């Protein structure tokens with residue numbers, strides 16, 4: 020039986036909120052017009068060549084050397100010249116006439132041999148480059164071939180930003196040797212915590228036949244100086260180490276190689292036993308050491324430039340050395356020794372904690388685990404082991420203090436692990452530019468003293484912080500999880516991949532500069548586009564944080580499920596240790612040395628003193644460090660409870676505002692990009708209301724403290740579905756209760772149901788929004804009718820993460836400027852699909868005039 024859906028009678032101003040995004044979303048996502056080979060920031064849009072090269076465009080590119088990296092550099096210059104300058108240069112191995120302008124590519128050695136004693140060749144480090152003019156020669160000099168490629172991309176960046184290159188003179192050296200991404204891809208093509216479709220590398224249990232996307236990805240990585248990529252999940256599939264799979268994986272290394280990206284693998288410590296057939300995987304057993312040596316040799320036979328391995332062990336169900344009473348250093352070293360003669364490294368993850376903690380134990384604390392487990396091993400790791408440490412002590416939350424372990428390993432190589440994929444930070448459906456958050460960690464002074472020289476985290480991970488035998492290299496690892504849907508699915512999220520690479524190269528760059536660079540490279544140099552995109556990106560962390568997790572409490576997301584929507588109590592009373600310790604008296608983890616878990620004592624003394632004292636602990640980290648009553652007054656002067664209410668309302672309003680800011684770019688950015696971003700910002704504006712209401716209502720109930728200005732629980736324009744006249748629909752409780760308005764929804768167990776109300780307000784133009792649930796599976800259909808005429812219909816065909824009604828699957832549909840008269844019936848009709856029972860939460864009807872005709876005011 021089909022629904023008697025009528026043709027819509029009114030469709031105005033739908034672009035941002037109504038049907039059009041849905042229609043566009045279908046075409047945009049369905050046909051992926053940008054394609055997974057989307058050039059992203061390497062789109063090489065036309066620039067004014069007379070500004071860039073006032074003396075004329077160099078017409079020849081001379082490769083002094085040979086090999087794939089120099090060839091890539093030359094090819095890239097051709098692409099850049101073609102796109103940005105609309106000229107096709109000649110590629111040559113010998114310079115032309117001295118009077119012609121030419122680009123010359125070479126290592127310092129090659130340049131010296133080309134013009135003995137004539138050019139100021141410098142001693143450049145690996146991967147470093149210099150750009151300078153010598154007469155008519157624009158020289159790209161590299162410390163090695165990879166440096167030439169990095170220098171080439173830097174030159175192209177200058178051109179894309181339309182800078183004059185008349186007096187170009189630049190030298191740049193990467194901050195640290197390790198600049199890797201980790202991809203959590205599984206052989207079956209899924210990606211753990213990936214939000215942009217399937218893997219670039221694997222499908223159906225094998226390496227993809229077509230690796231062109233992997234090649235395009237390597238080019239992107241190389242353009243921002245990333246030199247390594249771990250292609251499989253840290254929860255490693257052990258079978259990848261089998262010979263037949265290694266042979267296939269070598270094909271991925273082949274497409275990475277022309278861009279200087281070394282392939283690496285995540286490995287499981289039990290491999291010697293599971294695939295090697297040994298009786299043990301004890302890292303101290305000689306046969307285990309021998310197995311690793313043979314296996315590593317086999318890998319290098321297939322992949323001569325293999326970068327090394329990443330190890331997750333004794334963590335979240337992965338086995339590890341503790342099974343034999345051995346340590347992380349025992350485990351890391353046995354693999355590191357096998358890699359050493361090939362120049363490979365071990366990235367051993369510091370993410371080791373007990374996920375069966377006793378929540379009743381007020382001294383138990385997951386945040387302590389990294390330091391407790393690894394600090395005693397300082398100095399025991401071989402020099403080709405690098406301990407890979409997440410920026411915060413918990414797990415990629417929207418705000419965390421920097422991990423104290425970073426200062427706890429002075430005799431060990433360290434890398435900081437950042438997360439580009441937005442696991443706890445909105446899964447690319449919410450806008451969040453992560454660079455400012457990463458900068459906060461990198462700039463944290465771990466000595467934190469007025470008298471001693473600063474010891475920022477960025478220095479600790481450079482490999483140069485202290486001169487000791489085992490502290491010689493370090494770096495940056497970004498968990499990217501790119502997929503086949505335009506890398507990160509959300510066009511604006513690509514600023515994070517770009518920003519990760521730029522920060523890993525130079526953590527001194529500021530977040531504004533990186534955002535602006537990315538914007539100019541991606542969208543061109545239009546000042547309105549730059550201003551708007553930069554504003555959106557730079558405000559986004561603050562906005563997301565303010566409607567999710569306040570005052571350092573954690574993200575308040577559903578930690579037992581999708582890590583996406585609100586799920587406040589999921590943090591409590593279980594072994595995962597992400598406790599917020601909220602009860603009717605107060606909130607926050609007491610991590611002080613004086614009365615709490617003692618975590619704060621893991622920091623160097625001056626920083627510890629700052630956090631230990633309520634007088635000096637920053638508001639932003641208050642609830643991470645202290646347990647306080649809801650009436651506690653912050654440095655801002657607000658009480659904790661009032662601050663929670665205010666920030667959540669401000670955050671939801673700011674999220675709504677993003678929609679109209681982006682609207683100003685219609686026609687100024689490619690249509691498909693415009694529509695995709697609009698769809699996501701519009702979704703975010705609705706989701707921010709769900710978050711706002713869940714968090715404020717939950718804390719109001721828990722604390723008994725009412726919002727001083729009466730907003731919480733008071734929604735004058737809202738009509739609960741369960742209070743409407745229901746035909747077929749039945750009211751159900753939603754769990755957790757705070758993720759549905761009134762704690763209830765209605766569901767339909769018949770082929771078709773309806774919910775109806777009669778408008779008791781005055782005649783006028785109204786914006787109507789329908790809050791409903793859209794599960795991962797099923798495409799329920801909905802229709803909205805006013806006075807008997809259908810005005811809107813839609814299908815719940817998004818793939819929000821979850822199979823139940825909750826804050827992750829709650830979403831909304833908005834229809835603007837509908838004429839409604841007093842006494843009109845307003846009817847919602849739902850037709851279920853499978854387990855998705857056309858679930859409805861509530862209806863909001865707001866006078867259009869009250870908010871200037873644009874539905875963006877989150878206060879409803």
Ligand code: GCV
Pocket residue numbers: 203211212252253254331335370414
């Ligand atoms: C790959 C978090 C994520 C897991 C991830 C883990 C890790 O717990 O939710 O999906 O596992 O971190 O970093 O190892």
